Structures are given as C-alpha cells and as structure tokens.
Amino acid sequence: MLTIIDRYILKRYLSTFVVMLLLFIPIGIVIDVSEKVNKMLENKVPFADIALYYLHFTIYFANLLFPIFLFLSVIWFTSKLANNTEVIAILSSGISFSRFLRPYIIGATIVSVFALLMGFFIVPKASEGFNNFRYTYLKGNGKNEMRENNNVFRQITDDEFIYVSNFNTMSKTAFNFSFEKFKGDQLDYKITANRIKYNPSTKKYTMFGYTKRTVGILNDKLEKAEKKDTVFKFELDDLTPVVYIAETLSLGELNSFIDKERKRGNANINTYLVVLYKKYSIPVSAFILTIIAVSVSAMKRRGGMGMNLAIGIILAFTYVFFDKVFGVMAEKSSIPPIVAVWFPNVVFGILAIYLLRNAKR
Incomplete structure (x- = not known):
C-alpha cells in the first residue's frame, strides 16, 4: 500500500515528466518550423497536411527523446527534494534508501508500460505520417528517395529469385530484370528482360526484350519475344x-x-531487427535511467541543482550517443542487432548498480 510519501514522490515523478514533455516538444516544433518553413511555402503544402505532420511529429519526437526527458525530469525534482533537505528528512525517519526508491520504480513501471504500448501501436502510425510528409514535401528527390531502388535482389519463394538493376516507383517499371526458378539445387528456367512494367488495372506485367531459357538434360530451350x-x-x-x-x-x-524479408534474403534485415529490439529496450531504459538519476541527485551537493543537472545532461547524452552509435553499427557491420541494441542498457545498468550502492552508503 502506498504511503503519503510514496504518493508525494510518485506524483512529482509523473507530473515533472509530463511538464518536461510539454516544455520541450513546443521548442522542438518551433525549431522544426524555422528550418522547414521555406520548403513548405515553396511546395505549397496544404495547412491540413502541416497540422497532421506536427501531430505525428509530436509523438515521434517524444518517443525519440523519451529517455532524455525522463532522466532530466527525475534529476530535476529529486535535486529539489535534496536541496530542501526532504531526502535527508525521509532517510532520517528510518526509511532505507531502497524503500525510498520504491515510488520511483512504480513511476518507471507506469512510464515504461505506456512507452511500450505507444511503441507497439501508436508510434508506428505517427512514424509513417512523419516520414511520408518528409519524403513527399521536404526531401530533395521526394518520393524517389523513399525506396532502395538500385540492385534489388529478392527471394520470392523457397525456389524463386528475382533481380532488377533499377526500379522506378512512379512508373512501376524495373530495368535489367531476371527471374530464376529452381528445382532443388538445379536451375529449371531463367527469364530475363531489358524492362518490365507492372499494370495495376490488369495485375499483369509487360516484359520488353523478353528471353526465357529452360534448362534441358541434353540441351536448353530458348524462347524470345520483343514484348x-x-x-x-x-x-x-x-x-x-x-x-x-x-x-x-x-x-x-x-x-x-x-520473417518474410528474411526468407527473401533482404540485405536490410538488421535495420528491421534494430527497430524491433528497440521497442523493448527503450521501456527498460526507464528503470535504469531512473535509478541512475535518483542515485546522482539524492545527495545535496555544493553546486546545488546546477551540478546535478550538469551531471544528468552529460549522462543522458552519453546514453543517447551509445544508443545511436551501436544502432548504426548493427545496421552497417556484423555486430548482432540484439547485442548492439541492448549494449547501452547493459553498460548503464552496471553503472546504475554501482551508483545505487554508493548512494546507499
């Protein structure tokens, strides 16, 4: 059962976190508007699209910087408790530091569950709207940059493979097309075309410079057509x-x-796995960063809140730096994505245990 002190700390925990979001999100919106307003005016973007973009931007931005907001909010209000000697009073009453930490853990649980559900269901839709707007109105080549259109290789089924050297999304046309069909380990036939175009109305493909080579026991069968x-x-x-x-x-x-892209042999599979693992790692970071923030700011320092905030900002941005660097390494190198995504949490988890032990002393 929650005591008066528990409810007091929990209320401060959640309210300060919400206030931190409400303070920084408008700042982020103002900065984003100042950077992109000329591009929006140049492209004559409808106001309704802009309003919807900034709704998506708010959710996307809050999720992206969630660890920093949470960490700084805990540092802020815990430092105020320490400066007002409230922490000393609580611990002097016979409450252990572990017991003092309980409302913080409850708050971290509430925030992490909320972040988990947001990451599963709400953030994906916001991310889609946010990125669609950027690539439609703000990027250099617009929608042409939305897809990886060069040297596309895919495994369609267990025994069917496709390759195109270039794909134009607007005209739904691919160039230097090849389609290979296998029987076991042996090639059954191969289709090539200089160009292939998809017709949405008929659901058919038109191949230009068509060639089909069927592998035979004694000789191959060759079939050609202009179209x-x-x-x-x-x-x-x-x-x-x-x-x-x-x-x-x-x-x-x-x-x-x-699962589907892994079967197709997609070279970007690590990028997708990083996104998947981060849906779980970000909520867990709420607990780690909360423990670090309380351990750092619970003691009254000579520099006051300014010193605690300085330490907090350095640690928060170090965490984000680790998170971004190892995320890129997972996408571009041979490091397993699950190791790269969870490495910052492991490192800062060890740091949290160390700081917590010192704080208890």
Whole structure:
C-alpha cells in the first residue's frame, strides 16, 4: 500500500515528466518550423497536411527523446527534494534508501508500460505520417528517395529469385530484370528482360526484350519475344519497401514482415531487427535511467541543482550517443542487432548498480 510519501514522490515523478514533455516538444516544433518553413511555402503544402505532420511529429519526437526527458525530469525534482533537505528528512525517519526508491520504480513501471504500448501501436502510425510528409514535401528527390531502388535482389519463394538493376516507383517499371526458378539445387528456367512494367488495372506485367531459357538434360530451350505479358506472384512495390517501413509497422506486422524479408534474403534485415529490439529496450531504459538519476541527485551537493543537472545532461547524452552509435553499427557491420541494441542498457545498468550502492552508503 502506498504511503503519503510514496504518493508525494510518485506524483512529482509523473507530473515533472509530463511538464518536461510539454516544455520541450513546443521548442522542438518551433525549431522544426524555422528550418522547414521555406520548403513548405515553396511546395505549397496544404495547412491540413502541416497540422497532421506536427501531430505525428509530436509523438515521434517524444518517443525519440523519451529517455532524455525522463532522466532530466527525475534529476530535476529529486535535486529539489535534496536541496530542501526532504531526502535527508525521509532517510532520517528510518526509511532505507531502497524503500525510498520504491515510488520511483512504480513511476518507471507506469512510464515504461505506456512507452511500450505507444511503441507497439501508436508510434508506428505517427512514424509513417512523419516520414511520408518528409519524403513527399521536404526531401530533395521526394518520393524517389523513399525506396532502395538500385540492385534489388529478392527471394520470392523457397525456389524463386528475382533481380532488377533499377526500379522506378512512379512508373512501376524495373530495368535489367531476371527471374530464376529452381528445382532443388538445379536451375529449371531463367527469364530475363531489358524492362518490365507492372499494370495495376490488369495485375499483369509487360516484359520488353523478353528471353526465357529452360534448362534441358541434353540441351536448353530458348524462347524470345520483343514484348510479352505475364502474371507473377509478386508486386514490384513489395520488392522495394520504403526505407523506413519497419518504423511504420505494429508489433505483429513487424514480426511478420521480418520473417518474410528474411526468407527473401533482404540485405536490410538488421535495420528491421534494430527497430524491433528497440521497442523493448527503450521501456527498460526507464528503470535504469531512473535509478541512475535518483542515485546522482539524492545527495545535496555544493553546486546545488546546477551540478546535478550538469551531471544528468552529460549522462543522458552519453546514453543517447551509445544508443545511436551501436544502432548504426548493427545496421552497417556484423555486430548482432540484439547485442548492439541492448549494449547501452547493459553498460548503464552496471553503472546504475554501482551508483545505487554508493548512494546507499
């Protein structure tokens, strides 16, 4: 059962976190508007699209900087408690530091559950709207940069493979197309075309410069045509998902998408796994950063709140630095994504244990 002190600390924990969000999000919006207003005016972006973009921006921004907001809010109000000698009074009454920490852990649990649900269901939709707006109105080549269109290789089924050297999303046309069908370890036939175009109305593909080579026991069978219509089991859009596709999917959709792309041999699979693992690692960071913040700010320092905030800002941005660097390393190197994503939490978890032991002394 929560005591008066528990309710007091928990209330301060949650209210300060909310106030921190309400303070920094408008600042982020103002900075973003100042950077992008010329581009918006140049492209004559409708006001309704701008309003919806900043709704998505608010959710996206809050989720992105959630660890920093939480950490600084705990540092802030705990330092005020320490400066007002409230922490000393609480501990002098016979309450242990571990017991003093309990309302903080309850607060971290509430915030982490909220962040987990947001990451599973709400943030993906916000991320989709946020990125669609950026690539539609703000990026250099707009929608042409939304997809990885060069040297696309995919495994369609267990025995079917496709390759195109370049894909134009606007015209739904791919160039230097090849399709390979295997029987076991042996090539059954291979289709190539200089150009292939998808027709949404008929659900058919038109191949130009068509060649089909069927492998025979004694000799191969060759079939050629200047133009040929056919049906495939895939859509060209599915072969080149938007570069931020993983961020726009809910948990169930993301797991299914990763399974499908792994079978297709997608080279970007590590990028998708980083997004998946971060959905779990970010909420866990609420507990780690809360313990660090309380351990650092619970004691009254000669420099007052300014010293605690300085230490907090350095630690918070160090955490974000680790998170970003190892996230990029997971995408671009051979480091397993799960190791890269959880490494900052492991390092700061050890730091949290060390600081907590010193604080108890």
